[in-house]
Amino acid sequence: xxxxxxxxxLIPILPLIGFVVNGLGxxxxxxxxxxIIGSGVVLASFIISVMVFMQVKSGHAEVLHYFDFINVGxxxxxxxxxxxxxxxxxxxxxxxxxxxxxxxxxxxMHDEDSKDFAKYFAYLNLFVxxxxxxxxxxxxxxxxxxxxxxxxxxxxxxxYWYKNNNYTDAAKKAFIxxxxxxxxxxxxxxxxxxxxxxxHYDTVFSAASLARLSATDITxxxxxxxVGATGKSAQIPLYTWLPDAMAGPTPVSALIxxxxxxxxxxxxxxxxxxxxxLAPITQTVIIVIGxxxxxxxxxxxxxxxxxxxxxxYSTVSQLGFMFLALGTGNYVAAVFHVLTxxxxxxxxxxxxxxxxxxxxxxxxxxxxxxxxxxxxxxxITFFIGCLAIAGIPGFSGFFSKDEILAGAFGHGxxxxxxxxxxxxxxxxxMFRLYIITFTGKFRGTHEQExxxxxxxxxxxxxxxxxAILSVIGGYIGVPEVLGGHHxxxxxxxxxxxxxxxxxxxxxxxxxxxxxxxxxxxxxxxAWFRFKNYQPENESKGLGRVxxxxxxxxxxxxxxxxxxxxxxxxxxxxxxxxxxxxxLVNGAGKAVNYGSRQLRxxxxxxxxxxxxxxxxGILLLFIIQLFM
Amino acid sequence: xxxxAYIALAVTLFTIGIIGVLVRRNAxxxxxxxxxxxxxxxxxxxxxxxxxxxxxxxNVLPNAASDAQVFVFFIMVVAAAEVSVGLxxxxxxxxNTHSVDVNFLNRLKN
Numbered sequence: 001x002x003x004x005x006x007x008x009x010l011i012p013i014l015p016l017i018g019f020v021v022n023g024l025g026x027x028x029x030x031x032x033x034x035x036i037i038g039s040g041v042v043l044a045s046f047i048i049s050v051m052v053f054m055q056v057k058s059g060h061a062e063v064l065h066y067f068d069f070i071n072v073g074x075x076x077x078x079x080x081x082x083x084x085x086x087x088x089x090x091x092x093x094x095x096x097x098x099x100x101x102x103x104x105x106x107x108x109m110h111d112e113d114s115k116d117f118a119k120y121f122a123y124l125n126l127f128v129x130x131x132x133x134x135x136x137x138x139x140x141x142x143x144x145x146x147x148x149x150x151x152x153x154x155x156x157x158x159x160y161w162y163k164n165n166n167y168t169d170a171a172k173k174a175f176i177x178x179x180x181x182x183x184x185x186x187x188x189x190x191x192x193x194x195x196x197x198x199x200h201y202d203t204v205f206s207a208a209s210l211a212r213l214s215a216t217d218i219t220x221x222x223x224x225x226x227v228g229a230t231g232k233s234a235q236i237p238l239y240t241w242l243p244d245a246m247a248g249p250t251p252v253s254a255l256i257x258x259x260x261x262x263x264x265x266x267x268x269x270x271x272x273x274x275x276x277x278l279a280p281i282t283q284t285v286i287i288v289i290g291x292x293x294x295x296x297x298x299x300x301x302x303x304x305x306x307x308x309x310x311x312x313y314s315t316v317s318q319l320g321f322m323f324l325a326l327g328t329g330n331y332v333a334a335v336f337h338v339l340t341x342x343x344x345x346x347x348x349x350x351x352x353x354x355x356x357x358x359x360x361x362x363x364x365x366x367x368x369x370x371x372x373x374x375x376x377x378x379x380i381t382f383f384i385g386c387l388a389i390a391g392i393p394g395f396s397g398f399f400s401k402d403e404i405l406a407g408a409f410g411h412g413x414x415x416x417x418x419x420x421x422x423x424x425x426x427x428x429x430m431f432r433l434y435i436i437t438f439t440g441k442f443r444g445t446h447e448q449e450x451x452x453x454x455x456x457x458x459x460x461x462x463x464x465x466x467a468i469l470s471v472i473g474g475y476i477g478v479p480e481v482l483g484g485h486h487x488x489x490x491x492x493x494x495x496x497x498x499x500x501x502x503x504x505x506x507x508x509x510x511x512x513x514x515x516x517x518x519x520x521x522x523x524x525x526a527w528f529r530f531k532n533y534q535p536e537n538e539s540k541g542l543g544r545v546x547x548x549x550x551x552x553x554x555x556x557x558x559x560x561x562x563x564x565x566x567x568x569x570x571x572x573x574x575x576x577x578x579x580x581x582x583l584v585n586g587a588g589k590a591v592n593y594g595s596r597q598l599r600x601x602x603x604x605x606x607x608x609x610x611x612x613x614x615x616g617i618l619l620l621f622i623i624q625l626f627m
Numbered sequence: 628x629x630x631x632a633y634i635a636l637a638v639t640l641f642t643i644g645i646i647g648v649l650v651r652r653n654a655x656x657x658x659x660x661x662x663x664x665x666x667x668x669x670x671x672x673x674x675x676x677x678x679x680x681x682x683x684x685x686n687v688l689p690n691a692a693s694d695a696q697v698f699v700f701f702i703m704v705v706a707a708a709e710v711s712v713g714l715x716x717x718x719x720x721x722x723n724t725h726s727v728d729v730n731f732l733n734r735l736k737n
Contacts, residue, residue, distance in 0.1 A: 610649055
């Protein structure tokens with residue numbers, strides 16, 4: 001029985017090997033070889049992950065110690081990996097969805113040079129390695145290593161086409177915004193070490209440790225952790241990097257910026273649920289931020305015309321939903337939504353990649369339309385993804401979103417109202433996207449129309465698999481009210497203590513019915529509004545504000561970036577050039593000038609030297625005698 | 628005789644030595660002035676030695692008188708050695724410059 005866990009260390013190591021091989025051999029390997037290596041190692045990790053999952057399914061958890069990472073004084077941080085229900089679930093998402101995206105990439109990136117192709121797979125494997133380390137680490141320091149690693153890979157992959165200046169700017173923006181959040185997480189770790197002298201999950205979350213923390217400590221630590229989560233998971237105020245991150249190749253957006261990395265913040269909070277449950281202030285903050293992000297991003301998504309930007313804002317919005325669930329203490333629902341979202345959002349990103357591929361790099365949906373008859377598989381799978389994210393009963397998104405909505409209802413009617421409204425917006429903008437892109441008449445050029453084709457099998461098969469998962473993924477968490485057992489909650493019960501929301505069955509039926517009806521209404525509204533879509537010239541009023549993303553980037557630019565730049569210019573011109581340089585150069589000049597003057601004392605006259613000596617001796621005498 | 632007279636004589640000799648060193652340019656004269664200063668100090672030491680030997684303060688500093696005498700001999704021996712070295716330097720200097728004027732040594736200046 002223990003055999004699987006003995007080779008479990010291979011799960012993160014295999015992608016690392018893939019990274020090294022692809023990275024070092026990028027000039028020698030052919031495209032086929034790098035693709036096979038890149039995907040193969042992730043597949044192998046996935047197979048081992050499945051075996052690990054079977055092992056820990058029954059609630060069995062194990063911490064494996066490999067070596068001492070930091071051992072200074074009283075602080076002992078081991079390189080430990082933890083295999084339990086939560087990490088095994090994330091393992092499956094990362095390696096499973098990751099494998100599909102690797103396969104998809106072999107076709108999507110086929111136009112690249114073989115050197116760049118291998119580089120791409122090397123980065124992708126490094127990302128998988130870091131992400132696995134993040135979820136497997138058995139203490140916050142190991143998690144932080146993975147946390148930084150995924151940030152780095154995100155930067156590298158967003159800036160993959162580094163010859164385009166805008167793309168590298170987007171990469172830098174993502175990296176810097178992430179760093180701001182990372183600082184919060186790092187401070188939280190330091191705080192934990194200062195108070196408890198340990199960062200191991202088992203120690204930190206034990207009742208004895210929690211009792212040693214004051215309320216201020218817990219609130220401070222959890223708030224700082226949440227700052228880290230807002231950076232990585234793109235929440236207000238640090239969300240603006242995610243839409244820009246769409247500069248990277250589309251499979252990267254699917255893997256990093258939809259399915260895995262951006263859910264790291266949710267993983268962290270779900271993992272630390274013992275801490276967060278004790279911090280009501282933080283929970284309120286999380287609810288407010290999560291809800292605000294969900295609503296804001298959903299409103300922006302309505303007016304975006306770039307197919308990937310719509311999906312990016314949709315991701316931000318869905319992440320806001322997950323944080324809402326975390327804030328209401330409904331950790332299982334958050335993890336559930338991470339799972340289903342990983343399926344349908346990866347599906348839609350890959351679908352959009354397929355569309356972009358067919359359109360020859362065009363991303364503007366105003367120039368698409370009527371693509372359904374040219375690429376049926378992409379269209380149908382994308383439609384399934386839309387149904388899933390909109391929360392149509394029977395699709396995976398319905399179960400997870402409904403659970404979040406029910407949790408919000410238990411927390412207050414207003415919260416429920418906003419959440420429901422956001423869900424309607426979600427259905428609206430997703431179907432706007434679908435209808436504009438896949439139905440109606442083609443609005444692009446003739447060459448593009450001629451070029452339209454269904455993508456190769458390496459791209460469509462992952463789409464089909466993800467579409468199937470988007471449908472059935474929800475059935476692991478069928479709520480009791482619909483006659484299910486909620487296997488996911490039972491499975492996670494050893495790790496995550498979720499609050500029970502006590503709604504009677506009639507209320508739940510009513511909530512489900514209400515959201516379903518309203519979602520259908522908003523889908524039909526989208527259908528009538530966009531079935532004869534013609535690109536409009538200029539939007540006015542609110543539409544224009546939304547099109548410009550509430551001017552948030554501009555506000556950041558003028559409130560933070562520009563003052564900071566002026567301050568830097570001031571510091572450079574005044575403090576640096578006049579102050580510091582003046583001091584340093586002044587010291588040199590003073591010595592130079594002084595020496596020039598003192599030089600005249602060295603006359604070379606022996607008599608003068610003797611005279612000075614006598615004067616000196618006399619002075620010493622005077623000092624000795626009279627002072 | 629009063630000790631003050633000896634002190635006055637020693638100080639006078641010493642001052643003459645200093646002024647000689649300062650104002651004269653002839654190396655041999657300067658050298659003699661240095662000797663003059665040394666001997667002024669010797670004179671003072673001997674005078675104080677004598678004073679301590681006959682004064683009641685001998686109880687306080689029992690070795691002061693003999694120490695001073697020994698010191699004087701030391702200075703004389705060292706001075707003798709110094710004279711030999713110093714005169715040798717002056718001879719060498721004369722061979723090089725055909726002069727014993729110390730201002731000729733300014734040539735090291737630049």
